[in-house]
Amino acid sequence: MSGKTLLCRCEDVTLDEVEHAIAKGHTDIESVKRFTGFATGWCQGKQCLIACARVIEDKTGAFPLAPITPRPPVHPMPLGMLAGLANVVSTERVTHHERGAVRKPNVGNGEGESQ
Amino acid sequence: MPTDHSAPGALRIARTRGTMRTSDDMTARRVDHRAVRAQHPEGVLRAVYDYAALDSAQTCGIRYDGRALDARVGEPLALSLLANGIDTLSRSVKFHRPRGPMCLRGNCEGCLTRVDDDPNTMACVARAHDGREIRSQNAFPSAELDVLRITDWFFPKSFDHHHLMVRYGPAINQVMQSFARKMAGLGTLPTRASEPMAPLAMDCDVLVVGLGPAGLALAAQCAQAGLKVVAVDEEPDVGGFLRDSLQWHTHEGARVCAPAWCDLQLAKLRALGVSVRLGAAACATFDDGTLVITGERALWVRARARVFANGSHESVGNFENNDLPGIYTERAVARALRQGVRVGATVLLTGGSDETDALALALSHTDATVHRVQPGETLRGAKGMGDVSGAVLVGPKGERTVSCDAIGAENVRTPAFELAGQAGVEPRASLTRRCFVAHSHEAGRTERRDVFVVGSVRSEGDTREPDWDATVSASVIALCKETAAQTGASR
Secondary structure, three states: OOOOOEEEOOOOEEHHHHHHHHHOOOOOHHHHHHHHOOOOOOOOOOOOHHHHHHHHHHHHOOOOOOOOOOOOOOOOOOHHHHHHHHHOOOOOOEOOOOOOOOEOOOOOOOOOOOO | OOOOOOOOOOOOEEOOOOOOOOOOOOOOEEEOHHHHHHHOOOHHHHHHHOOOHHHHOOEEEEEEOOEEEEEEOOOEHHHHHHHOOOOOOEEOOOOOOEEOOOOOOOOOOOOEEEEOOEEEEEOOOOEOOOOOEEEOEOOOEOOOOEHHHHHHHHOOOOOOOOOOOHHHOHHHHHHHHHHHHHHOOOOOOOOOOOOOOOOEEEEEEEEEEOOOHHHHHHHHHHHHOOOOEEEEEOOOOOOHHHHHOOOEEEEOOEEEEHHHHHHHHHHHHHHOOOEEEEOOEEEEEEOOEEEEEOOOOEEEEEEEEEEEOOOEEEEOOOOEOOOOOOEEEHHHHHHHHHOOEEOOOEEEEOOOOHHHHHHHHHHHOOOOEEEEOOOOOEEEEEEOOOOOOEEEEEEOOEEEEEEOOEEEEOOEEEEOOHHHHHOOOOEEEEOOOOEEEEOOOHHHEOOOOOEEEOHHHEOOOHHHOOOHHHHHHHHHHHHHHHHHHHHOOOO
16 A cells, blocks of 8 residues: 555645645745646635645645635536536626636527627 | 454345456455345344345346456446456556545545546446446556556655656656656547537526435425425435435435435425436526536526535545555445445444444454444554455554455544535635534524535534424525516526
8 A cells, every 4th residue: 555645636635745745935825836737727726625724724824815816617617518608708807716717608698699 | 352243144245247356355255135135034134234225136247457347237337347356456556556436425536447448437437237348547558457556666665756867857858747747637538439428408596416314304304395406416316425324214214224215305305396406416506597417418507596515525544554455444344335335355344333333243243254444543554465355453552453355434524614615615724623623603594695505515514403494495495586587587
């Protein structure tokens, strides 16, 4: 038995890797995510975000102040549905989740209406 | 010492036809609800098995990697496979470690399979019907025996593919990249491209996301006040965590089991004219609409007020080999049992709540051997080359090994703040609960005027406060009326 503790199941990131990242000075969630790739898989952090935050607290004594930025989609969705959104274009607006960095998907009145 | 709760001769375990495993491998079995109800007219066992929806379920034939198996029409495919003793469905992306169902509620990647022609289908969400064809993914020659497992042994601690070969210059880097691109990815493309599907637009006063106890109460209050309510939940049934409770609940003075209580609430919502969409997951939310996906199509819901009551995520926590097939959240074990499937013959439960006690009792009446952790003991790790074969517990008296073929690990519950976060509600760290929450003010209000958060997703658990739902719905109703007056139109 290899004895790994899987912190992020989706991307196969081990506890060891996260501890290594913290030892290298990555003590906030976003940096650990970029260094190890945790929370970038199927579940988008549903399983692993809290595990990582608690490891950071255990190692540094401080619970991280912020999680990773919540971005859509929260659940995996079929590409056909995404493509359907693009077909009913309305204006492009800025969303709150990204403080202006990401555009909303182009969605209009639905039911095949296009503008 | 391990506790053995098994009650002799309590239950017949129904054998299924078409099983390809030997009896040694047959760890998960069907449970006969009717027999339990006949033998236990009272008490917690009756509470577990009172919900008899599956009694009338028809049998159908499905195929897994070419093998014919029996299933019950309408049950999650992951349970059909578990009932046939199959708990290893794919291999993980890098280490090719075995993967199987873990949460049984569409939150993890454990049960991803190819179903009919669709890759990466969650087998705990997809339902059984005659002729369904399931294939394991990311494994050669099979999920149970995959040759690339050597990766796991070759990198005993970790495999940092981001930084692995970058230092040896561009040539080596290119070779590694082309190798990695061939190896990476989950599943293979469907044989046909799907057509773009335009979303269905819906307008309402209030959108309620999540139909656990908080969402159910709030949707009912708003509908009673005459508002047009659309309520969605990603699960096929309402109730959230409460649905999997094994305790009795009260409805109008009568004692009912949890799923029956939930269904009564659903009937109430429908009678009030709430548009309830189940199996409908809110994916993204913006000022002018919320994107909800269902099995068939996407919905684009425009609401005057958005209420996020989408509860918590669940995981099993950090311990050695916490990803092995056969490790479930405690709630997943309860959910499987209530739907007629026992996850193992010897089950270790690490929780210590009333629900754990009820689950241990209920499992023991399926002829399963149940082990519990003793006070002060924690789960250090799971053992097993493929799926789980044992667990190591550490306590004040040292270490002990328990032999088991399934582990129901204490639920690690953390607020699902993501959607509220997209709506502009800042996620904040809760230092006492060691998690992130959707930050809210009194009565579910947030920094966004049209966004409310209720239930376990917010900073304080409001369902413990008396009349919390009336307080929150009063704010929601006031906002909707105000907005309607401004725009001069009713939805």
